Amino acid sequence: MFKTKDITIGSLLIALGIVYGDIGTSPLYVMQAILYTNSSIVTEELVLGGISLIFWTLTLQTTIKYVVLTLQADNNGEGGILALYALVKKYFKWLIVPAIIGVAAILADGILTPPISVSSAIEGLNIIMPLEENVTIMIVLTIILAIFSVQKYGTDKIGKIFGPVMFIWFSMIGLFGIIQLVQHGEILKGLNPYYAFKLMRDGNIPYILGAVFLCTTGAEALYSDLGHCGRENIYYSWIFVKIMLLLSYFGQGAYLLKRTGEKVIHSPFFLIxxxxxxxxxxxxxxxxxxxxxxxxxxxxxxxxxxxxxxxxFPRLSIKYPTKEKGQVYLSGVNKALLIGCVGIILIFKKSQNMQAAYGLSITITMLMTTLLLSQYIRFVKNKKILWIAVLGVFGTIELTFLYANSFKILSGGYVTLLITAALAFLMYIWEYSFKIKRRYEKFVNLNNYKNNFEALKNEEDIPLYAGNVVYLTKSQKWDQVEPKVVYSIFNNDPKKADNYWFININVTDDPYTREYEFHKIEDNRIFVIDFNLGFRVSQGVNVLLFQVIQDLINRKEIEFKYRDYMLDYGDLKGIGNFKFIIIEEVLAIENDFSAWDSFIISAQLLVKKFTVSPQKWYGIDTSVVDIEKVPILFGKTLPERNLKRIEE
Incomplete structure (x- = not known):
């Protein structure tokens, strides 16, 4: 197999199949969208200007911004807007805003991409066999339903054909493009940016730019799939992809130049x-x-x-359908995306009606990435001039395209705004509610309760609750826990145990960190474990705790008292049973939060009812879990209420 360093034919095919599906299918509808801005009437100025804008948009936005600059911002080999946010979040708290908006816009893009791309492909049949609108819709819906129905099985096997199929696709669009190009080479004048400026000067700028920006859809995938494909594979495969894309666009332009003055209602992609x-x-x-x-x-x-x-984001059930690294499945998200896609198809019916909403989501995503990228270059790379240039150049380009797409809000862009706003507000509620709680949270030192633990141990009237009692805490200091934890142990059904475990999970900015720290409050009795886990690592406490205990036994740092009635399980001899205590919060009727904070907390608790339970999230067997509810009382100090006793 041909190989240069880490580059192989197989790795390049994988990149083609994973990275370029979205941007690779944009030739289906971009030129048609540009024609649509002029009532589908072909003019030389529109074609040459449109081609020029496409060429320079792909060059500036996709090649320079994403391939050259953004791919350098890897988080231990991983990419994507959240990986980028993890790299810069410590510098400014407000960077959570573009991160949340960017995530929401990408999810909106995930709802819009299947309907517009599949519809654009099926509508090609209208050239030779006109279909009723309802028939087209039914075909598209059938394909969309099929796509979502197989998600739970993963793409481990079928994914192997993605690369070869995309290679055939790009070869096909390049071949038909070059056939037209050699016949009408005058379209190459579109390489001159003069025609782009001339079209913007004389044409309907907002609608033209809104259509042109569709050519760069999928550029975010270049960055998001960095961890799956590797930087060099994306570099090399992009050379092939860009050439094929440009051949397709220029070929469509050459075809249209022959038909100046005509009305072209079908996609030039299929007409060539x-x-x-x-x-x-x-x-x-x-x-x-x-x-x-x-x-x-x-x-x-x-x-x-x-x-x-x-x-x-609220916790949802995450499954791993295959052994392939990074492949996950969320049934709730799958259903939500399916409902969204079906709704888009039924509302807009035709691909050209979806373009306004589609372009807006892309623009918002790219603008948020530019904000985060500029701060990465500023603080992490320490390149003062470059970060200003990135923010200035790409910020200006994307704000211009955002302005252009804003004119399409009433004609479909409102869908993107509604989806993005709803998702962003959901994330704001979730993130800000924890910030409110952290503002008032207090912690107590476990060392101050050693006498209480000893007294509980010697209390003969209290039966053994479990061999091992486990609490999940959120303290930043290993020897501290929330007051509700010690209250649960000593006051709320006192929990007498041989051993107590206090576990804290800290999510690191590194994607795949798997570390733990072990501390003792009391030898062979009270333990604290701090897990440092990357944001792409499963948080299954059962498995993690079992691994740590085995490691600690092997290191002879802990030993368990074996009782005669216990069965011998080798290394785990004498460990006994485990009981996990999950403390759930409810909003107290009496609290002194501000009206807004109270609304946010109430909304978060409402959302929490529809999320996966803590025991399922942490992979804990429900038979070894006790749930305790505690009221959220903290806030400002409640005013003192004096009661007067009436003497008889």
Whole structure:
């Protein structure tokens, strides 16, 4: 196999299948969207200007911003907006805002990509066999339902064909593009940025720019899939992809130049094909759009699982359908995305009606990435001039495109705003509610309760609650816990045990950290374990605790008292049973939060009812879990209430 360093034909095919589905299928609808801004009437100025804008947008936004600059901002080999946020969040607290908005916009993109891409492919059939609108909708819905129905099985096996299919796709669009290009080479004048400026000067700038920006959809995937494919594989495969994309766009432009003055209602993408190839072309296009949809769906799963572990999204059930690194499945997200896609199809019906909403989500995502990237270059790379240039150049470009797309809000862009705003507000509620709690949280030192533990141990009237009692805490100091924990041990059904374990999980900015720290409050009796886990590592406490105990026994740092009635389980001899105590919070009727803070806390507790339970999230067997509810009382100090006794 051909190999240069870590680059192989297989790795390049993997990159083609994973990274480029979204941006690779944009030629299906971009030129048609540009024509639509002029009532589908072809003019030389529109074609040359549109092609020029596409070329320079792909060069500036995708090649320079993402391939050259953003791919350098890797978090231990991982990419994506949350990986980037993890690198810069310590510098400014406000950076959580672009991170949340960016995540919400990417999820909105995940809802919009399958409908627009699959619809664009199926609509190609209208050139040779006009279909009723309802028939097209039913075909698209069937394909979308099929895509989402197989998500729970993962893509370990079927994913192997993604690369070869995308190679066929790019080769096909490049071939048909070059056939038109060699016949009408005058389209190459579009390389001159003069035509782009001329079109913006004389044309309908907002609508033209809104259509052009669709050509760079999927550029975010270049960065998000950094960990799956590697930087060099993306570099090299992008050379091939960009050439094929430009051949397709310039080929469509060459075809249109021959038809100046005509009205072209069908997508030029299919019009440049011979009529006998339309059906095979639609089949290949449909397969490519399915792969593009799969990439966005899988990316949404990964993104939300990261957001959950970074505590900016409600906890949902996460499953790992295959052994492939990084592949996750969230059934709740799968259903939500499916409902969203079906709704988009039923509301807009045609791909051209979806373009306004689609372009807005892309623009918002890229603008948020630019804000985070500029701060990464500023603080991590310490390049003062470059970060100003990045923020100035790309911020200006994306604000211009955002302005252009804002004119499409009433014609479909409102969908993106509603989805993005709803998701961003959900994340704000979740993140800010914990910030409110942290503002008032207090902790007590476990060392101050050694006498209480000893008294409970010697209290003969209290039966043994469990061999090992385990609490999950949120303290930043290993020897401290929340007051509600010690109250649970000593006052709320006193929990007499042989051993007490206090576990704290700290999510690190490193994606794959797996470390633990071990401390003793009292030898062979009271232990503290601090886990440092990356935001892409499972937080299954059962498995983690078992591994730590085995390690500690092997190191002879702990030993358990063996009782005659116990069965001998080798290394775990004498360890006894475990009981996990989960303390759930409820909002007290009487508290002194501000009205807004009270609303946020109430909303967070409401959302929590629809999330996965703590015992399922931490992988704890429900038979060894006790749930205790405590009121959230903290806030400002409640005013003193004096009661007067009436004497008889």
């Amino acid at each position: 094909m011979p009529s006998w190839f339309i059906i095979p072309g639609v089949i290949v296009a449909t397969l490519a759009t399915i792969i593009a949809s799969q990439a966005l769906i899988s990316g949404s799963f990964t993104l939300i699982s990261e957001a959950i572990k970074l505590n900016v």
